[in-house]
Amino acid sequence: MITPTIDRQLPNGVADLFFKDAARRRAVERTLGETFARWGYTEIIPPMFEFYEALGAEAGPMLREEMYRFFDRDGRTLALRADFTIPTARIVGTKLYDRAMPLRFFYVGSVFRYEEPKAGTRREFTQAGIELIGAGTADADAEAIALAMSGLRAIGLSDFRFTLGNAAYLRATLSDLGVDDATNSAVHDAVRRKNTPELSRLLETSPIDSARQEAIKALPGLWGGREVLDRAARVAPNPSAQEAIDHLRAVVTRLEHFGMDKSVTLDLSDNRGMAYYTGILFEGFVEGLGFAVASGGRYDNLIAHFGHPIPAVGFAISVERVLTALRERGADRMSVAPDVIAACSEEFERIQQARRSGRVVEVDILDRTPAELREYARIRGAREIWSSDGQIEVLE
Amino acid sequence: MKALTIALAKGRLLEPSITLLESIGYALREAVDSRKLVIDDPARSVRFLLAKPMDVPIYVEYGAADVGIVGQDALRESGTEVYEPLLLGFGHCRLMVAGKPEFRDAEWRMITGLRVATQYPRVTRNYFSARGLSAEVIEVYGSVELAPSVGLADLIVDVVQTGRTLKENGLIELEQIFASQAAFIVNRASHTLKADLIRALIDGLQEAMERNGKK
Numbered sequence: 001m002i003t004p005t006i007d008r009q010l011p012n013g014v015a016d017l018f019f020k021d022a023a024r025r026r027a028v029e030r031t032l033g034e035t036f037a038r039w040g041y042t043e044i045i046p047p048m049f050e051f052y053e054a055l056g057a058e059a060g061p062m063l064r065e066e067m068y069r070f071f072d073r074d075g076r077t078l079a080l081r082a083d084f085t086i087p088t089a090r091i092v093g094t095k096l097y098d099r100a101m102p103l104r105f106f107y108v109g110s111v112f113r114y115e116e117p118k119a120g121t122r123r124e125f126t127q128a129g130i131e132l133i134g135a136g137t138a139d140a141d142a143e144a145i146a147l148a149m150s151g152l153r154a155i156g157l158s159d160f161r162f163t164l165g166n167a168a169y170l171r172a173t174l175s176d177l178g179v180d181d182a183t184n185s186a187v188h189d190a191v192r193r194k195n196t197p198e199l200s201r202l203l204e205t206s207p208i209d210s211a212r213q214e215a216i217k218a219l220p221g222l223w224g225g226r227e228v229l230d231r232a233a234r235v236a237p238n239p240s241a242q243e244a245i246d247h248l249r250a251v252v253t254r255l256e257h258f259g260m261d262k263s264v265t266l267d268l269s270d271n272r273g274m275a276y277y278t279g280i281l282f283e284g285f286v287e288g289l290g291f292a293v294a295s296g297g298r299y300d301n302l303i304a305h306f307g308h309p310i311p312a313v314g315f316a317i318s319v320e321r322v323l324t325a326l327r328e329r330g331a332d333r334m335s336v337a338p339d340v341i342a343a344c345s346e347e348f349e350r351i352q353q354a355r356r357s358g359r360v361v362e363v364d365i366l367d368r369t370p371a372e373l374r375e376y377a378r379i380r381g382a383r384e385i386w387s388s389d390g391q392i393e394v395l396e
Numbered sequence: 397m398k399a400l401t402i403a404l405a406k407g408r409l410l411e412p413s414i415t416l417l418e419s420i421g422y423a424l425r426e427a428v429d430s431r432k433l434v435i436d437d438p439a440r441s442v443r444f445l446l447a448k449p450m451d452v453p454i455y456v457e458y459g460a461a462d463v464g465i466v467g468q469d470a471l472r473e474s475g476t477e478v479y480e481p482l483l484l485g486f487g488h489c490r491l492m493v494a495g496k497p498e499f500r501d502a503e504w505r506m507i508t509g510l511r512v513a514t515q516y517p518r519v520t521r522n523y524f525s526a527r528g529l530s531a532e533v534i535e536v537y538g539s540v541e542l543a544p545s546v547g548l549a550d551l552i553v554d555v556v557q558t559g560r561t562l563k564e565n566g567l568i569e570l571e572q573i574f575a576s577q578a579a580f581i582v583n584r585a586s587h588t589l590k591a592d593l594i595r596a597l598i599d600g601l602q603e604a605m606e607r608n609g610k611k
Contacts, residue, residue: 161588194479194582220481224591265588285585290459292585 013123024334028155029108032128035154036106041130044105046087052077055086058276058305066113080112088131093306101134129316136311141280142254144313148294157286165270167277169244173215191269194220212237222268276302289325337381338362343388399441400593403461405449409578412486413465420600462586468576469555473516482580493571495551513543514553523573541565
């Protein structure tokens with residue numbers, strides 16, 4: 001008799017997957033990988049852990065805080081990968097910087113973050129995504145967004161909507177405000193939460209000039225269809241902000257050519273998460289799930305940190321959240337049942353033949369009686385029993 | 397199914413929330429009086445959920461409700477990632493540090509091993525640790541103002557409206573953490589997936605508030 005003890009339980013934020021859950025996750029990973037591959041992306045497999053210096057340097061305080069860190073024997077700090085973008089940037093910046101551009105990489109695998117498990121994510125969770133490296137163009141941005149949409153469509157989530165913003169617009173509007181750090185971070189926070197009243201209150205007492213104030217106050221309301229770009233252009237406080245709007249306009253025009261612009265909501269106050277984004281930012285949402293299933297953006301300064309300045313854009317789809325969304329719409333045809341359960345006396349060549357033709361054949365290795373075999377087949381959900389006397393019994 | 401689900405906080409915010417929603421054409425008073433927790437208004441394809449104030453931000457963050465009306469006190473305490481585009485101008489209160497009169501003049505900051513009783517453990521921890529004060533936060537579920545007089549805690553952190561309850565328990569206000577009022581909050585996914593419905597609702601609420609303000 002085994003007594004369960006504390007140290008045999010799982011730590012918070014990890015999960016065991018088997019049977020249908022494991023099959024479901026692999027099916028989503030496979031479909032996404034195949035979709036990315038058809039767009040010309042090849043797989044990249046970075047190590048599970050590397051030096052914290054490399055991973056943490058450009059991660060920004062939030063992600064850095066969430067990294068799992070430990071020491072090797074020399075006392076150097078290592079970290080588990082918390083995303084695929086930083087390792088990919090390291091690989092490109094140190095090894096692939098002089099190859100013909102662009103480089104198109106996709107990845108599928110676990111990342112680790114010490115955060116409270118929430119809505120389908122865990123501390124170990126699965127990301128499937130791409131990095132498109134070596135092009136700073138609107139075409140590259142549009143390809144990344146279109147591919148994220150195609151990925152969701154391929155796994156059966158076609159009712160998505162994407163938000164699209166531009167970190168460059170935010171930066172141009174919110175940089176060098178001439179206020180103290182606390183006010184500065186309060187302003188950023190209020191923008192992120194679209195907290196218009198708080199923003200007005202903060203600006204009222206600030207020394208910021210009125211044109212800039214107008215641009216900042218407009219931010220939380222700059223969401224919706226294409227007309228948002230016109231409104232943003234009118235309040236854009238400087239040439240950089242204007243450029244950022246022009247760039248977004250170019251991206252939307254390309255998405256229009258793809259017939260994908262209808263699924264996009266522009267949102268210029270969107271500034272979630274990663275500190276390394278420099279250009280477009282996007283998030284994908286599907287009906288019935290309160291959290292983004294896909295998120296990505298442009299990070300033109302990240303690879304430079306590893307030696308060579310190369311622009312890049314990418315996104316990750318959260319496989320666990322996708323699985324939650326799929327489960328909630330009950331679209332589940334996943335099966336891990338064998339097609340055939342064969343008695344051990346069955347001729348091996350015949351079994352192999354069936355396997356070669358694509359059927360799943362499981363052999364009884366417990367010498368069950370016909371009645372026991374039938375009961376076992378029922379529990380396993382098998383479709384046929386090949387019994388020892390050569391009979392084929394088809395189950396409903 | 398493109399309908400909107402609206403979470404409302406039970407308690408002191410419920411009555412003014414209903415009045416505001418009625419002023420933009422939602423008739424839900426009768427249903428509320430019937431003590432149902434889920435109220436459907438099929439004519440306007442809207443569903444209302446009545447939840448504990450502390451739960452409203454969670455419902456909205458997870459998308460169980462698209463939008464909600466909740467006090468900023470509960471919102472800050474929840475630590476949720478939601479949009480908060482509108483303040484609604486009712487449910488005003490203050491989240492205060494309070495204690496016995498001998499702690500006047502910031503005397504409480506001199507105490508080591510400070511104990512603070514509260515229903516707002518997250519806000520309290522952040523507030524004290526941001527000031528380098530190592531307070532032991534004791535989470536209680538009600539009658540917070542009792543804690544100092546029975547020796548459970550030195551201080552309390554709680555919402556104060558008139559200050560009467562404090563006075564009755566021999567406590568005084570020491571420091572304001574923040575002022576709070578009812579806020580309209582929006583789930584990040586719904587903000588995009590149901591953009592038109594949510595924009596219409598925000599505009600409607602804003603107009604109603606301006607109308608009320610002018611009266």
